[in-house]
Amino acid sequence: MSNTIQIAVRTLVEHVYSSGSIDSRFRSQSTMLDGTRIHQKIQHTYQESDQKEVYLRAEIPFKDLLFTIDGRCDGLLCRDGEVTIDEIKSTSQPLENLGQEGIPVHWAQAIMYAYIYAKDHQLQEIFVQLTYVQVESDEKRYLKKCFTFEELEVFVHEVVENYYPxxxxxxxxxxxxxxxxxxxxxxxxxxxxxxxxxxxxxxxxxxxxxxxxxxxxxxxxxxxxxxxxxxxxxxxxxxxxxxxxxxxxxxxxxxxxxxxxxxxxxxxxxxxxxxxxxxxxxxxxxxxxxxxxxxxxxxxxxxxxxxxxxxxxxxxxxxxxxxxxxxxxxxxxxxxxxxxxxxxxxxxxxxxxxxxxxxxxxxxxxxxxxxxxxxxxxxxxxxxxxxxxFSASLNKDLFLQLKKEFKAFNKVIYDSANKINSWFISMKKNNGEQNEFTLEQLDEELIVWLNQFIEGAETFLQKETSPNLLELYFKVNAFLKIVDLLDNHYIIYVEKNKNDVTLKLFCIDPSKxxxxxxxxxxxxxxxxxxxxxxxxxxxxxxxxxxxxxxxIPSPFKEEQTDIFIKPLSTRYRDRERTKEPIASMIYSLIQNRPGNYLVFFPSYQYLLAIYEQFITEFPGAKTILQGAGMSEEEREAFLEEFKPNQTETLIGFAVLGGVFSEGVDLKGDRLNGVVVIGVGLPQLCFERNLIKDHFNNKEKSGYDYAYVFPGMNKVLQAGGRLIRSEEDHGTIVLVDDRFLQRRYQDLLPQEWLNFTVI
Missing domain, CATH: 3.40.50.300 (P-loop containing nucleotide triphosphate hydrolases)
Structure with a gap:
């Protein structure tokens, strides 16, 4: 029927009985796991005549809608001629905090199941039981009531009526x-x-x-x-x-x-x-x-x-x-x-x-x-x-700080922070001069200490506050979640940085x-x-x-873009030598083809070096610069400078892969040309080399996966800022001798291949 509303019992009652405050001060992260464990433990005590996880479903018409309500009750207890619906709830709160009557939304959930079962089996009365279990002490509290079918029907009707609007x-x-x-x-x-x-x-x-x-x-x-x-x-x-x-x-x-x-x-x-x-x-x-x-x-x-x-x-x-x-x-x-x-x-x-x-x-x-x-x-x-x-990391410094903070008044937190801090110290000492090194697997003892730290932090945070502890508690929790995901798509490594040490679970291949x-x-x-x-x-x-x-091939005509390649080296070792020719090339371009230009650089330092060279040699040119950590307002102001039909040439200096090289739409005359300095390769570093080696071992091209593909992606994104409609025309200049190599040309769009070398 087109007027059917499908809804789970729990969703329905949580909507109707929604109450309380958001409080992220502290909530035990292990609640769901505890809940599952406790459910299984209680269900294990059921008698042979009892059933667990019983699926129940009912259709309840109300006004012009038909509500199909379903769910699984935790337990159906059939003893001495009595039928009882059992709803198990775990809590990290002391049981006395629940009051005499328990929580209304929990009763509502159990009563809905009781109504469906009583209706299906034509029972005139049925018992409803809430079983509360305190997760740490395992203390239990049972609340049990008997309901007539009429009482259940009135209750369910009210719930549906509340949900109806x-x-x-x-x-x-x-x-x-x-x-x-x-x-x-x-x-x-x-x-x-x-x-x-x-x-x-x-x-x-x-x-x-x-x-x-x-x-x-x-x-x-x-x-x-x-x-x-x-x-x-x-x-x-x-x-x-x-x-x-x-x-x-x-x-x-x-x-x-x-x-x-x-x-x-x-x-x-x-x-x-x-x-x-x-x-x-x-x-x-x-x-x-x-x-x-x-x-x-x-x-x-x-x-x-x-x-x-x-x-x-x-x-x-x-x-x-x-x-x-x-x-x-x-x-x-x-x-x-x-x-x-x-x-x-x-x-x-x-x-x-x-x-x-x-x-x-x-x-x-x-x-x-x-x-x-x-x-x-x-x-x-x-x-x-x-x-x-999918990656996570922990730092030695944070544990050292907590060790000092809790030394005098919490032995559990102090002991676990001390052991973890000592583990980091041993990592620092045992690997000599190496600043970065991989581990075959995660130390089992470390995982035990991290779990001890979590338990100690949970106990403390339920009663007291400590911003440092809370921050590290969430960090360790996030780390332990990733520990559960570790497999051959991960590499575990340690990095030493002055006095600090970092342990990282690095997801090298996120595909799985x-x-x-x-x-x-x-x-x-x-x-x-x-x-x-x-x-x-x-x-x-x-x-x-x-x-x-x-x-999908490009809908734009080849004639809309003039592509030039300037074969100068932008490799790190050659940057000082090619600084002056690059600045001169940019100036020559704007002299011959006036307009608004964006010039993209592989790093902010490189950008500043060429920018200083350029304004020293050509002080009259109008330039703007991408700043480090720009606010949204500053970004807007930067883009606002690119006005259509300007009489004066404007050059924006920006970072490849940064905020202006993607998703920016400067239509028509607002942008007349893009210059890309370099092939965009990420900086050589330990992590990128790990990626390279990982994929080489899988008989894939590791260098391409780690460096070439991500780098050229930035080049293509930057070039893509130029032609946004059938009316746009402009110039793209690619500055690097590697653009003439097959490896890089294979990654250029078809419409860029009709280039001129300058």
């Missing part, structure tokens, strides 16, 4: 959304060359529940070409939710604009944009504690009303809109945006909300994933971001974990202008042989 709102919206998506036409007058092919590829991928890797040129409109077919697939019932994942704020704005354009063509779609917690926090410090922050205090008492309000009145729930409603309802804007992801049709956010095992959206159930699409924009960025998300974190979703589409070579990205982003691959 929210369910009705979502149901009516989805109906409207699906109808409007069927009617939706492509929101531009015509498809650009390549757009129809891309849209068709995305639709086919969704309908066949596959994954797709796409190399599609800059400027064809990838965002709309992937979003539009996804919306059409929604109308056909293939999808219920779209995640648009990106690494940069600027591409988030492009995604919001694409959804906005489809709305203006008649689409009913609710979209939410998640902004990082520290950016949206209303307080001076990001401290989620009810006695410090009024937006955290009582958050769950007000969240349902806030969600109803915003969803009833808004379609585009971007940062500004979320902040307005957060102030209106006095709720945390970050947590609000997370809660809205479960009701939105489209979620625009960073990669980590899906792929990072430490922050992913845990409440997205497997059932919901099956109707969810992941659109992964600028997917080339996911390689290093994946490595970052990216695949694992993306499991269960209906389809995934990885796309970028620089997904080249496609085979490399498919391999390292966790693609499978059966995935679809699509390469």
């Amino acid at each position: 929210y369910a009705k709102l979502l149901h009516d919206h989805r109906k409207e959304r699906n109808e409007s998506s069927k009617q939706l036409v492509f929101p531009f007058e015509s498809y650009r060359a390549g757009q129809r092919k891309l849209a068709g590829g995305v639709y086919k991928t969704i309908s066949e529940e596959k994954s797709l890797f796409v190399k599609a040129p800059t400027g064809i409109g990838k965002t709309i070409s992937t979003f539009f077919p996804a919306v059409k697939a929604m109308g056909e019932g293939y999808l219920n939710r779209i995640f648009y994942l990106t690494a940069k704020t600027i591409t988030r704005t492009t995604a919001e604009e694409a959804v906005g354009r489809m709305r203006s063509c008649g689409l009913f779609m609710k979209s939410v944009t998640i902004t990082a917690k520290d950016k949206v926090c209303f307080k001076d410090e990001t401290k989620c504690q009810k006695d410090y922050c009024e937006f955290a205090d009582g958050y769950y008492d007000r969240i349902n009303e806030a969600i109803l309000d915003i969803v009833s009145n808004e379609s585009c729930m971007n940062r500004e809109v979320i902040e307005n409603y957060s102030r209106k309802h006095t709720i945390c804007p970050f947590e609000f945006s997370i809660d809205l992801t479960y009701v939105a049709d489209a979620v625009i956010c960073d990669y980590n909300y899906i792929f990072d095992p430490r922050v992913s959206l845990k409440r997205l159930f497997e059932e919901q994933k099956k109707s969810t699409l992941l659109l992964v924009d600028e997917a080339h960025n996911l390689v290093d971001r994946g490595r970052e998300m 974990l990216l695949q694992k974190m993306g499991k269960g979703y209906r389809s995934k589409v990885f796309f970028s202008a620089t997904l080249s070579p496609l085979s490399y990205y498919q391999d390292i982003l966790g693609g499978k042989e059966e995935d679809y691959v699509l390469s």
Whole structure:
């Protein structure tokens, strides 16, 4: 039936009985593991006549909707002619904190199961039991009540009645959304060359529940070409939710604009944009504690009303809109945006909300994933971001600090911090002059001490506060989570730095974990202008042989771009020697072809060296410089300088792979040329060499995986800033003799190969 609302018992009661405050002061990280262990332990004591994990399902009509409610009760106890529903709850709190009656939401969950079972078996009465277990002491407390079927029916009716306004709102919206998506036409007058092919590829991928890797040129409109077919697939019932994942704020704005354009063509779609917690926090410090922050205090008492309000009145729930409603309802804007992801049709956010095992959206159930699409924009960025998300490190210094802080008043924390600090000291001494070295495996004793540290910290933090301890507690927890993932995709290494020592679990190949974190979703589409070579990205982003691959040729004419190669060495040893010729070449270029230029350098130091050379020799030229750690306002101001139809030439000096070499859209006359200094190779370093050796051992080209592919990706991204439409014209100059080598030329786009050597 089209008016059916499918919902889990737990989700339903947690919505209706939502109450309390956000408090991140301290929550034991091992709660879920403890919960599973305790459930199994209690279920182990059941008698032969009892059952555990019993699946229950009921259909409850209410007004114009039919609610299908299901779930598994922990225990069904059949003893002495009595039937009891047992709900097991573990808690790290002392049991006396639960009050005489227990927690209302726990009763609600158990009563729902009791109602379904009693209805199915025509029982006139049934017992409901809450079994509370304190995780550390194993102390148990049983609360048991008897209910008549009439009492259960009244209770369940009230729960459904409370949930109905929210369910009705979502149901009516989805109906409207699906109808409007069927009617939706492509929101531009015509498809650009390549757009129809891309849209068709995305639709086919969704309908066949596959994954797709796409190399599609800059400027064809990838965002709309992937979003539009996804919306059409929604109308056909293939999808219920779209995640648009990106690494940069600027591409988030492009995604919001694409959804906005489809709305203006008649689409009913609710979209939410998640902004990082520290950016949206209303307080001076990001401290989620009810006695410090009024937006955290009582958050769950007000969240349902806030969600109803915003969803009833808004379609585009971007940062500004979320902040307005957060102030209106006095709720945390970050947590609000997370809660809205479960009701939105489209979620625009960073990669980590899906792929990072430490922050992913845990409440997205497997059932919901099956109707969810992941659109992964600028997917080339996911390689290093994946490595970052799946790696973890610990420093000696932090343990030394805590050892001193806790020496006088907490033996457990002092002892474990002391042992860990001593382990680091032994690492420092035992490996002589080597500043970096790998370990075959992680010392078992160290893991024992880290776990002891966690236990001691948990006990302390439940009663007291210590900012240093809390910070290290979370760090060690994150580290131990990664310990569980260690396999042959990892390398463990130690790095000595003056007095400090770092231990790092380095995820050298993120493919397996990216695949694992993306499991269960209906389809995934990885796309970028620089997904080249496609085979490399498919391999390292966790693609499978059966995935679809699509390469869209550039729709722009070769004549739109003049390509020049200046074969000067930009290798580190030659930089001083070639500094003057590079500065002269830039000046000669702007003399012969006036306009707005961006010149990209492989490092900030190199940028400053050439910049100083340039302004010394040519003081009259107008230049602007990318600063280190620019604020959003400063970035905007930098780009504002690139005005169309300027009478004076402007040269922007920027860093390759930095904020201005990706996602920046300077259309028409705002940008007339791009100069790329060097082939973009990452600096030679221990980690990159580990990557090189790892892939060499797998009979792949390790040097390409570690250096050439990531480097040339930055070159292609920078060059891609130039031609953004059919009307754009401009000049690209590639400065490095290696651009004339086959290895590098094979990675250049087809339309760049008609170059002139200068």
